[in-house]
Amino acid sequence: MNYKIAVIPGDGIGPEIVGASTKVLDKIGEKFNHSFDYTEVLAGGVAIDACDTPLPQETIDICKASDAVLLGALGGPKWDNLPGDKRPEAGLLGIRKALGLYANLRPAILYEELKASCPLKPEIVGDELDLMVVRELTGGIYFGEKGQDGDNAAWDVMKYTRPEVLRIARKAFEIAMKRHKKVTNVDKANVLGVSRFWRSIVLEVAKDFPEVELNHLYVDNAAMQLVINPKQFDVIVTSNLFGDILSDEASMITGSIGMLPSASLSDGKFGMYEPIHGSAPDIAGQDIANPIATIISVAMMLRFSLDLTEEADLIEAAVKKTLSQGYRTADIYSEGMKKVGTVEMGQRIIENL
Amino acid sequence: MNYKIAVIPGDGIGPEIVGASTKVLDKIGEKFNHSFDYTEVLAGGVAIDACDTPLPQETIDICKASDAVLLGALGGPKWDNLPGDKRPEAGLLGIRKALGLYANLRPAILYEELKASCPLKPEIVGDELDLMVVRELTGGIYFGEKGQDGDNAAWDVMKYTRPEVLRIARKAFEIAMKRHKKVTNVDKANVLGVSRFWRSIVLEVAKDFPEVELNHLYVDNAAMQLVINPKQFDVIVTSNLFGDILSDEASMITGSIGMLPSASLSDGKFGMYEPIHGSAPDIAGQDIANPIATIISVAMMLRFSLDLTEEADLIEAAVKKTLSQGYRTADIYSEGMKKVGTVEMGQRIIENL
Ligand SMILES: CC(C)[C@H](C(=O)O)[C@@H](O)C(=O)O
Ligand SMILES: CC(C)[C@H](C(=O)O)[C@@H](O)C(=O)O
Numbered sequence: 001m002n003y004k005i006a007v008i009p010g011d012g013i014g015p016e017i018v019g020a021s022t023k024v025l026d027k028i029g030e031k032f033n034h035s036f037d038y039t040e041v042l043a044g045g046v047a048i049d050a051c052d053t054p055l056p057q058e059t060i061d062i063c064k065a066s067d068a069v070l071l072g073a074l075g076g077p078k079w080d081n082l083p084g085d086k087r088p089e090a091g092l093l094g095i096r097k098a099l100g101l102y103a104n105l106r107p108a109i110l111y112e113e114l115k116a117s118c119p120l121k122p123e124i125v126g127d128e129l130d131l132m133v134v135r136e137l138t139g140g141i142y143f144g145e146k147g148q149d150g151d152n153a154a155w156d157v158m159k160y161t162r163p164e165v166l167r168i169a170r171k172a173f174e175i176a177m178k179r180h181k182k183v184t185n186v187d188k189a190n191v192l193g194v195s196r197f198w199r200s201i202v203l204e205v206a207k208d209f210p211e212v213e214l215n216h217l218y219v220d221n222a223a224m225q226l227v228i229n230p231k232q233f234d235v236i237v238t239s240n241l242f243g244d245i246l247s248d249e250a251s252m253i254t255g256s257i258g259m260l261p262s263a264s265l266s267d268g269k270f271g272m273y274e275p276i277h278g279s280a281p282d283i284a285g286q287d288i289a290n291p292i293a294t295i296i297s298v299a300m301m302l303r304f305s306l307d308l309t310e311e312a313d314l315i316e317a318a319v320k321k322t323l324s325q326g327y328r329t330a331d332i333y334s335e336g337m338k339k340v341g342t343v344e345m346g347q348r349i350i351e352n353l
Numbered sequence: 354m355n356y357k358i359a360v361i362p363g364d365g366i367g368p369e370i371v372g373a374s375t376k377v378l379d380k381i382g383e384k385f386n387h388s389f390d391y392t393e394v395l396a397g398g399v400a401i402d403a404c405d406t407p408l409p410q411e412t413i414d415i416c417k418a419s420d421a422v423l424l425g426a427l428g429g430p431k432w433d434n435l436p437g438d439k440r441p442e443a444g445l446l447g448i449r450k451a452l453g454l455y456a457n458l459r460p461a462i463l464y465e466e467l468k469a470s471c472p473l474k475p476e477i478v479g480d481e482l483d484l485m486v487v488r489e490l491t492g493g494i495y496f497g498e499k500g501q502d503g504d505n506a507a508w509d510v511m512k513y514t515r516p517e518v519l520r521i522a523r524k525a526f527e528i529a530m531k532r533h534k535k536v537t538n539v540d541k542a543n544v545l546g547v548s549r550f551w552r553s554i555v556l557e558v559a560k561d562f563p564e565v566e567l568n569h570l571y572v573d574n575a576a577m578q579l580v581i582n583p584k585q586f587d588v589i590v591t592s593n594l595f596g597d598i599l600s601d602e603a604s605m606i607t608g609s610i611g612m613l614p615s616a617s618l619s620d621g622k623f624g625m626y627e628p629i630h631g632s633a634p635d636i637a638g639q640d641i642a643n644p645i646a647t648i649i650s651v652a653m654m655l656r657f658s659l660d661l662t663e664e665a666d667l668i669e670a671a672v673k674k675t676l677s678q679g680y681r682t683a684d685i686y687s688e689g690m691k692k693v694g695t696v697e698m699g700q701r702i703i704e705n706l
Contacts, residue, residue, distance in 0.1 A: 075543075084544075084546060084549060087543065089543045089544060093544070118474075119473055119474055119477050119580050119581050120472055120473060120474070120580075121471075121472055121473070121474055124472050141511060141544075141545065142544055144508065146545075146546040146547075147546070148546060148550065151515060152514060152515050153512060153513065153514040153515065153550070154512070154513065154546045154547045154549070154550030154551075155497065155510050155511060155512035155513075155546070155547050156510075156511050156545045156546055156547050157508050157509075157510050157511075158494060158508060158509050158510075158511060159506060159507070159508035160506065160507065160508075161505060161506040162504060162505050162506065188594070188597075190428075190440065190442045191437075191442060191446070191494075191495055192494065192499070192509045193437060193499040193500070193501060193507045193508070193509055194499075194507045194508050194509050196437060196507070197501065197506070197507035198507075219597075219598055220597045220598050220600075220601040221601065223576065223598045223599070223601055223602040223605075224601045224602060224604075224605040224610075226602075227472050227473075227580065227602060227605045227606055228472050228605055241541070244541075244572075244573045245572055245573050245576045245598060246576070247573075248573040248574065248576055248577045249576040249577060249579075249580060249602070251577075252576075252577040252580045252581055253580055257577075
């Protein structure tokens, strides 16, 4: 089969980690007789520099004409002082919206091999930690009206519509059905009207999934529970802003942020895949970034957008094997391990495929 | 001297922890020749039951006529299904607004004696953890316009005005001047207009405090940093919603949530003091709740509203001594310690005054 992949290397370490990941994909292609056609497109800071916009129309068009999108990372201090709608982040939000990627799946997994770098005490994380944050990605305060009254005041509107909540809630329950059948809805229904509205629709959707256990937490409580009792969670479903905060917190408690992938899905099979971590401009171009989160994002892409389950499993197994052989990039290095750079980590994983 | 204290025991464990705390205050009065006149008033669930409103006007009037307010905790499942403006939480938000309590100070301190219950690894917390979240409390999305369009959509507006940001930023810098002279501003300026507005005013205020080091974190990053590197923080200043989330997370990483007080201040000396934890209805009336957070809130009251520094120091020293003698309520109990109830914990602390 022939698959069209739009590739957005982006800024900072983006080109390096994407480079390592497409090599892994090429090897999969060779082994399984698929061909992956990459089209590189611009977004974020590099697009601002080249085309004076963080999201050229061509990028949107090519992504839409592809089977899936692989993204490195966007942004950096160079572009931080531009006005809001001209920043790299505007490109990221723009592409999520333009491609209708309303469901952001962010698994937080503790890798056995990296337990040493987990900030929580062993008795809290136990043997395993595996939760999934399902974050609404194209609505809420990220895309609400904004306004400013000169120097006097400024505001953003946190709004959700019924169809927006229905589809993300459904997605969360569907995912829970394939996992441990537990959904935790996180909102701030004791204060926000939009949260009460959101919760009422989650309750409605829950009726179609009687096998799934549903509970509700206020966002402040959820931020606490992630630290003291993360094992209670299977699937967390929440709004764009709360999901931004909680998924970062969740990834951090695993101690594996350099390892965690994400998928942003629309209806149907189409999706965009990217590591959870950022563009890390301070270490860009030095062959030290950890490519594993991006490589596992490629595995997620094979699984969710291309239906290539066996291929996805193989990549994940190769990553684990490479870790168990002791290879580590600097961010996950601990004494006694073998320190490798971005390129070598990619090669070791390819050898283990 | 004679001090007027409005007391709001509230719901759940509220009456028990407040009861233990006013006894401590009485003892201080005896020792130092002050008299504290308490006026008990209703708010939250008990007010709903008695007066059909979570915040009777009389409560506001009496609080305003007092030197300070001591609050236990509000809310419980019994009132959770009431409409938004009739819930106990509406009483809490209402009283904050009515009394102009715009600055919420939430210290997160790791108690040496309770290190065992800290969820983070020892190498992360080190010997000490002592940070202060300064949360804006009477603005932002908590008090913005809300709206609903039938079954179709609902929204809340996150808005800040210039005077609102000016005064909370100033408060944070003033507090930092008395601590380690470092302020971390937390916002979401890469996405929200209101955050960019907020940040610009923080930068303006910073000019008046050249000795204070200022840095900025996006809220998602702050949620991560609290877990992996909490020692970087001295004072965190942030908006109402972000402060709600981050202060709970911060209190949890200390493992001392049953121990942490809070102060909500207006301009001048007036303030309301309450524990950070909630009303814990599941353990109410059983003499097992930990009164320490409320007792330390009383110490904060003496310090901030009544200028009784020596008295405040004495209470804090008595708490530490009681802990070092091995007395523990159930929530902070560990093997080898002496388990005591709410009343006895209060008495032990009084004996150590
Ligand atoms: C860069 C930023 C706009 C973005 C977000 O807030 O969504 C990032 O934090 C993320 O989570 O992907
Ligand atoms: C009970 C709730 C309304 C309140 C808040 O969100 O402010 C609480 O979480 C707090 O932090 O004091």
